[in-house]
Amino acid sequence: MKVIKSCCILLLIMVMLCFTGCWNYRELDGLTMVSGFAIDKGEQGHKYHLTFELLNLSENKSAAELLESDGDTIFDAVRNAIAKTQKKLFFSDCKVIVINQDIAAEGIAPLLDWITRDAELRLTLNPIISKEKTAGEILRPKPVTDTLQALEISKTLQLNSDHLLKSPKVELYEAIDMLGGDGTSLILPAIKVTDSRNGKVTELDGAAVFKKDKLVGYLNSDESKIFLFLKNQINDSLFLTNLDSKDKNAALEIISSQTKVTPAISNGSVTMHIEITAQAALAENLTNKDYLTEDGLKEVEKSADATIQADVSDLIKKVQKEYKSDIFGFGASISRSMPDWWKKNKSSWDESFPSLKYTISADMKIKNTATAQTIVKIGD
Amino acid sequence: MAENGTQSYETIIFTNKINENIHLLKSIFKNDETLQFRQIENRADPSIQCCIVYIDGMVNNKLLNEDIIKPILEYRAKWKEHDLLDVIAKQVTLSDSVERTSDTETIVQGIVYGDSALLVEGYSEVLILNTKGWASRSISEPDNEKVIRGPREGFNEALMMNLSLLRRKIRTPDLKMEFQVFGTRTKTKACICYLDSIVNKKVLAEFKKRLKTFSIDGTLDTNYISEFIKDAPYSPVKTIGSTEKPDIVAAKLLEGRVALFLDGTPVVLTAPYLFVENFQSDEDYYLNFYFSSVNRILRMVAFFIGTSLPALYTSLVTFHQEMLPTPLLISISLARQGVPLPTVLEAVLMFLVFEMLRESGARMPGSMGQALSIVGALVIGQASVQAKLVSAPMVIIVGLTGICGLMIPRIKGADILIRFLFIGLSSIMGLYGYMFGVLGLLIHLFSVNSFGIPIMNSAYANSFQDRKDIMIRSPWWIMKKRPKYLSQNETRETSRRSTR
Numbered sequence: 001m002k003v004i005k006s007c008c009i010l011l012l013i014m015v016m017l018c019f020t021g022c023w024n025y026r027e028l029d030g031l032t033m034v035s036g037f038a039i040d041k042g043e044q045g046h047k048y049h050l051t052f053e054l055l056n057l058s059e060n061k062s063a064a065e066l067l068e069s070d071g072d073t074i075f076d077a078v079r080n081a082i083a084k085t086q087k088k089l090f091f092s093d094c095k096v097i098v099i100n101q102d103i104a105a106e107g108i109a110p111l112l113d114w115i116t117r118d119a120e121l122r123l124t125l126n127p128i129i130s131k132e133k134t135a136g137e138i139l140r141p142k143p144v145t146d147t148l149q150a151l152e153i154s155k156t157l158q159l160n161s162d163h164l165l166k167s168p169k170v171e172l173y174e175a176i177d178m179l180g181g182d183g184t185s186l187i188l189p190a191i192k193v194t195d196s197r198n199g200k201v202t203e204l205d206g207a208a209v210f211k212k213d214k215l216v217g218y219l220n221s222d223e224s225k226i227f228l229f230l231k232n233q234i235n236d237s238l239f240l241t242n243l244d245s246k247d248k249n250a251a252l253e254i255i256s257s258q259t260k261v262t263p264a265i266s267n268g269s270v271t272m273h274i275e276i277t278a279q280a281a282l283a284e285n286l287t288n289k290d291y292l293t294e295d296g297l298k299e300v301e302k303s304a305d306a307t308i309q310a311d312v313s314d315l316i317k318k319v320q321k322e323y324k325s326d327i328f329g330f331g332a333s334i335s336r337s338m339p340d341w342w343k344k345n346k347s348s349w350d351e352s353f354p355s356l357k358y359t360i361s362a363d364m365k366i367k368n369t370a371t372a373q374t375i376v377k378i379g380d
Numbered sequence: 381m382a383e384n385g386t387q388s389y390e391t392i393i394f395t396n397k398i399n400e401n402i403h404l405l406k407s408i409f410k411n412d413e414t415l416q417f418r419q420i421e422n423r424a425d426p427s428i429q430c431c432i433v434y435i436d437g438m439v440n441n442k443l444l445n446e447d448i449i450k451p452i453l454e455y456r457a458k459w460k461e462h463d464l465l466d467v468i469a470k471q472v473t474l475s476d477s478v479e480r481t482s483d484t485e486t487i488v489q490g491i492v493y494g495d496s497a498l499l500v501e502g503y504s505e506v507l508i509l510n511t512k513g514w515a516s517r518s519i520s521e522p523d524n525e526k527v528i529r530g531p532r533e534g535f536n537e538a539l540m541m542n543l544s545l546l547r548r549k550i551r552t553p554d555l556k557m558e559f560q561v562f563g564t565r566t567k568t569k570a571c572i573c574y575l576d577s578i579v580n581k582k583v584l585a586e587f588k589k590r591l592k593t594f595s596i597d598g599t600l601d602t603n604y605i606s607e608f609i610k611d612a613p614y615s616p617v618k619t620i621g622s623t624e625k626p627d628i629v630a631a632k633l634l635e636g637r638v639a640l641f642l643d644g645t646p647v648v649l650t651a652p653y654l655f656v657e658n659f660q661s662d663e664d665y666y667l668n669f670y671f672s673s674v675n676r677i678l679r680m681v682a683f684f685i686g687t688s689l690p691a692l693y694t695s696l697v698t699f700h701q702e703m704l705p706t707p708l709l710i711s712i713s714l715a716r717q718g719v720p721l722p723t724v725l726e727a728v729l730m731f732l733v734f735e736m737l738r739e740s741g742a743r744m745p746g747s748m749g750q751a752l753s754i755v756g757a758l759v760i761g762q763a764s765v766q767a768k769l770v771s772a773p774m775v776i777i778v779g780l781t782g783i784c785g786l787m788i789p790r791i792k793g794a795d796i797l798i799r800f801l802f803i804g805l806s807s808i809m810g811l812y813g814y815m816f817g818v819l820g821l822l823i824h825l826f827s828v829n830s831f832g833i834p835i836m837n838s839a840y841a842n843s844f845q846d847r848k849d850i851m852i853r854s855p856w857w858i859m860k861k862r863p864k865y866l867s868q869n870e871t872r873e874t875s876r877r878s879t880r
Contacts, residue, residue, distance in 0.1 A: 024699050024810060027722055028713045031701065055710060057717050062710055092702030093709060120702065151706070
């Protein structure tokens with residue numbers, strides 16, 4: 001009896017399994033991986049025009065393939081793409097979304113809705129603003145070292161944020177936080193296509209500045225680096241300064257950098273105190289003067305401090321004047337340290353930001369001079 | 381003759397006439413022409429007539445001739461004054477064991493076991509002389525329990541020789557050996573061994589109790605008995621251990637376990653059998669403890685891979701593609717292009733092929749090993765990948781899983797069953813199904829006992845001493861006590877003298 005009973009239970013469980021069907025079952029052969037897609041204004045009456053970069057696995061090798069489709073919403077366009085391919089588009093490995101600058105100027109919040117809502121797309125993908133006429137052009141050039149253009153862009157972004165810092169690296173969830181955050185504005189990396197000897201290549205080019213969800217302008221790559229200094233997102237990067245000349249003629253390799261932004265109230269108005277402390281190595285010296293003495297290094301530090309202060313000040317002024325958008329998150333740091341003041345003045349922040357006062361102090365320490373004991377000397 | 385073919389000798393009674401007794405025996409062993417009768421008369425006194433009854437091939441003929449027949453023929457003494465049978469038993473024959481009996485059952489048993497029965501004219505009693513002698517395999521290393529370092533001898537098919545191998549390891553009267561006979565027809569001798577002061581008395585009592593619960597006509601291997609007495613007989617996991625090596629049996633006895641030897645088989649049962657024993661090897665204790673610990677952890681990892689890897693692969697590839705890193709996804713999708721079978725079927729078929737290869741490798745003559753490896757590696761592996769019948773990653777998965785399965789021979793059967801179960805579950809519900817399977821397996825493992833001791837006992841052993849021989853093999857000087865749940869007499873080592 002016991003055996004029959006347990007057999008019955010087993011049978012019931014097996015029947016139950018059959019009723020569930022193969023939940024979510026899909027073979028790899030039925031999927032095609034989308035490595036990235038570009039969003040443009042639609043043609044033929046549709047609102048959006050999407051360009052997908054797909055992994056084409058036919059002929060036993062992986063190659064990139066572009067697929068275009070139109071739709072009235074993003075999802076509509078994604079579904080319409082099925083009509084053009086035998087396989088279902090698979091978005092889990094989508095690394096990059098390139099957004100046309102004209103659409104971005106009209107507001108990017110509607111574009112991001114499906115992208116954040118859908119289960120397949122990751123919140124860690126990188127939205128990028130295209131400086132070209134259409135975003136699709138960004139995906140068209142042949143990648144230099146990868147097989148997929150989107151993967152190449154995503155890796156370039158990563159490497160850029162580790163060593164170059166000419167564009168901010170913003171992942172989707174960070175973008176959404178910035179977009180919805182109190183006292184911050186959205187900033188996204190920008191990308192363009194440049195000519196090279198072997199045809200066209202894509203190149204990261206500074207950052208795109210948003211006010212609310214609308215694109216208002218760009219920062220060039222040098223400004224982007226200063227922006228990252230301010231946002232305390234500096235890793236291993238070069239910082240150029242000028243020693244006894246107008247030109248930038250010395251390179252400092254930043255070892256570590258710390259930026260503190262503290263708001264303070266005086267006479268009812270807020271002043272931001274920005275303190276930048278950094279440690280660097282003297283990595284390159286183009287002058288013919290040997291700075292490898294204690295006093296010499298002090299001189300380098302002094303010049304670097306002045307350069308940082310001037311650059312940061314220029315950047316803040318530019319953003320205050322031209323874009324009037326708090327991309328630095330000054331509002332957010334006020335709301336953290338002075339919540340009461342923030343509650344009262346939150347509504348007028350947009351008006352008060354352009355005239356916000358600030359002080360900048362920079363303290364650069366030269367830790368070492370790499371492996372050089374002296375400069376390269378020219379004999380008499 | 382009683383019903384069911386088993387003989388009852390209660391009605392057969394020996395008389396004091398030798399010819400009648402011979403006739404009696406002939407009727408009992410009807411149609412058995414190996415039964416030999418050797419009639420002898422003493423040279424000095426021909427009125428003393430004897431007959432030796434034995435089975436040809438079961439006795440040592442030289443011993444019979446020189447130590448039994450010759451002394452009886454040549455003995456010169458005053459017979460009449462004493463009890464003749466007693467004199468023969470005590471003064472004449474040179475046999476190490478002489479039993480005087482009139483019980484027909486005992487006589488018949490003695491004869492079939494290789495003893496000789498000495499019938500003497502004028503006596504209804506019979507002398508049973510130990511003349512056993514038959515060829516047996518020599519002591520050799522068991523093929524499936526090979527070691528690199530440590531004792532290499534293995535049991536053979538002769539019970540007494542096996543017991544002597546064990547006795548040579550444990551030289552103490554504390555080692556108890558109790559005989560029992562199994563098989564209503566085969567009358568196979570078995571021996572329960574344990575160390576009286578160490579053994580868990582409850583386990584021993586339970587073991588003996590279960591041995592009495594069944595009856596079968598023949599026991600050719602210990603597995604006949606094992607299946608009757610073990611816990612959770614339907615479970616794929618072992619609840620009773622088996623080994624062919626005396627050093628393993630000795631070690632198990634020293635930990636407080638019970639062993640069962642059976643005549644005619646080199647496989648000895650040990651009980652209780654805990655789950656962790658599947659991952660322990662005798663060599664663990666003969667090699668350096670760091671190395672043994674690594675090996676043991678490797679075996680546990682092998683069990684995980686052997687049961688789970690194909691299931692995880694199946695669920696990742698058919699349900700959770702988003703969990704694969706992009707480069708891996710690309711290479712797997714590339715390999716799967718044009719493969720006609722769904723991943724699950726691919727896995728199941730490849731494992732069937734692997735199990736077939738394994739089984740044929742185990743059964744075929746040794747000289748064909750090369751042919752098999754060529755067929756296995758080239759035809760089934762390489763060619764089927766090139767022909768796009770299976771994908772290359774699947775071949776890797778099957779190969780890795782197969783190797784891991786071979787690494788843990790003690791739990792091989794369970795490993796294969798669990799593997800297929802997990803593949804099935806994950807092919808229906810992905811990782812969700814796999815997790816169901818793992819939970820089910822854990823619930824099952826934690827509910828199974830072996831002779832009153834939970835087989836996963838070591839998993840929740842809460843004393844530090846009990847944990848020293850589970851995941852890692854601690855050095856001997858640290859393992860001062862036996863596992864508490866196995867033995868009441870815990871102390872293994874009382875003191876350690878410093879050499880410095």
